[in-house]
Amino acid sequence: MWRQYRKIEAKEQLLIALDTAQGGGDYTAMQVLSKTKLDVPIVYHSQQPTSEFLPQLHRVLEAMSNITNIKPIIAIERNNGGLLHCERLAGLNIKQLYTLFKMPNIGAIDIASQGGSRYGWDTNMSTRPVMISELRTAIHQGLIKVYDPMSYGEMLSFIVKNGKPQAERNAHDDLIMSLAIAWQMYQMNLQVEVVATVNQSPAIEVHKFPENQILDEYGFY
Numbered sequence: 001m002w003r004q005y006r007k008i009e010a011k012e013q014l015l016i017a018l019d020t021a022q023g024g025g026d027y028t029a030m031q032v033l034s035k036t037k038l039d040v041p042i043v044y045h046s047q048q049p050t051s052e053f054l055p056q057l058h059r060v061l062e063a064m065s066n067i068t069n070i071k072p073i074i075a076i077e078r079n080n081g082g083l084l085h086c087e088r089l090a091g092l093n094i095k096q097l098y099t100l101f102k103m104p105n106i107g108a109i110d111i112a113s114q115g116g117s118r119y120g121w122d123t124n125m126s127t128r129p130v131m132i133s134e135l136r137t138a139i140h141q142g143l144i145k146v147y148d149p150m151s152y153g154e155m156l157s158f159i160v161k162n163g164k165p166q167a168e169r170n171a172h173d174d175l176i177m178s179l180a181i182a183w184q185m186y187q188m189n190l191q192v193e194v195v196a197t198v199n200q201s202p203a204i205e206v207h208k209f210p211e212n213q214i215l216d217e218y219g220f221y
Contacts, residue, residue, distance in 0.1 A: 003043045005147035012036045013192055014064055014072040017121065017181035018057070019174045020050040020082045028053050029174035031151070032064075032072075033182035039145035040182075045175060050085050058092040065097035071193040075101035075181055078120035086119035099193060101185060121181045131180035138183055151175045 008014070013035040021028040030044040046053070057074075064072045076086045090100050100119050123131065138144050139155070146152065154175045 001044070001046050003045070003148055003150075004041065006039075006041045008041060008064060008067050009036075010067065010069055012068045013070050014068065015182050015185040015190070016061070016072055016074040017178040017185065018050070018074065018076045018082075018085075019178040019181070020077055020080060020085055021047065021174070022049055022051075022080060027174040029178045030057075031175065031179040031182045033144070033179070033186060035186055037145075038143065038186075040147060040151070040179065043148045043151065043175070045150060050082075051088075054085060054089055054092070058089060061093075061098040062095065065195050069195050071097060071099045071195060073099045073101050073185065073190055075121040075185055076119070077177070077181060078103075078118070078122050082120055083118065090119060097195060101190075104188065121184070123177065123181070127184075131177070131184055134187070135176070135180040135183050144179075144183065146179070148175070151179060 015033045015035050017031050017033070019027075019029040026047070028044070028046055028048055028050045031040055032042040033040055044053075061072055061074060074089070076082050076089065078086065086100060093100070101121065102119055103122050139146070154173055
């Protein structure tokens with residue numbers, strides 16, 4: 001479920017990546033990367049189908065926006081029906097307190113030059129090797145601070161099979177792929193949008209692991 005490792009602070013820019021799940025044995029996995037501090041303060045990991053998770057996610061994104069006074073940017077992986085989740089979340093974002101990421105066109109270097117790009121992140125034969133390679137480099141060089149033990153566990157079970165990096169048998173890679181998407185977002189020149197009205201909500205409190213559920217008053221469960 002939710003795992004939180006420190007407070008979210010005012011003026012902190014958050015880049016959020018969501019790997020979707022349709023149910024069964026798959027996991028909905030989300031990593032919240034702080035572009036400001038280069039760490040991952042919040043993780044979501046559950047077998048709850050992404051379709052059921054979206055209303056809660058919407059409330060969480062609005063809470064983050066109110067706390068930081070900067071619109072968080074969220075990228076939902078488009079694969080396996082993810083584009084429908086993108087469109088549904090866009091419909092919930094009536095107050096425009098967060099930004100849905102759009103995959104840049106080939107050759108585009110920032111979010112303003114995307115043209116008519118669709119919502120979400122596209123993991124494919126071209127992007128996947130780059131995502132994994134650049135995340136591995138970032139972890140090995142200590143560029144990102146990762147607190148989450150389950151994320152580290154997936155890294156340890158990640159192998160190369162027939163030239164393709166993937167989770168070993170009976171293991172998962174949802175947390176790795178969502179973190180890889182977040183790291184790709186970090187490397188792009190994403191425009192910062194300040195929220196027009198400041199909500200003076202206190203910072204999200206931290207709870208001890210593993211009972212570190214984020215406070216209900218922010219819509220987290």
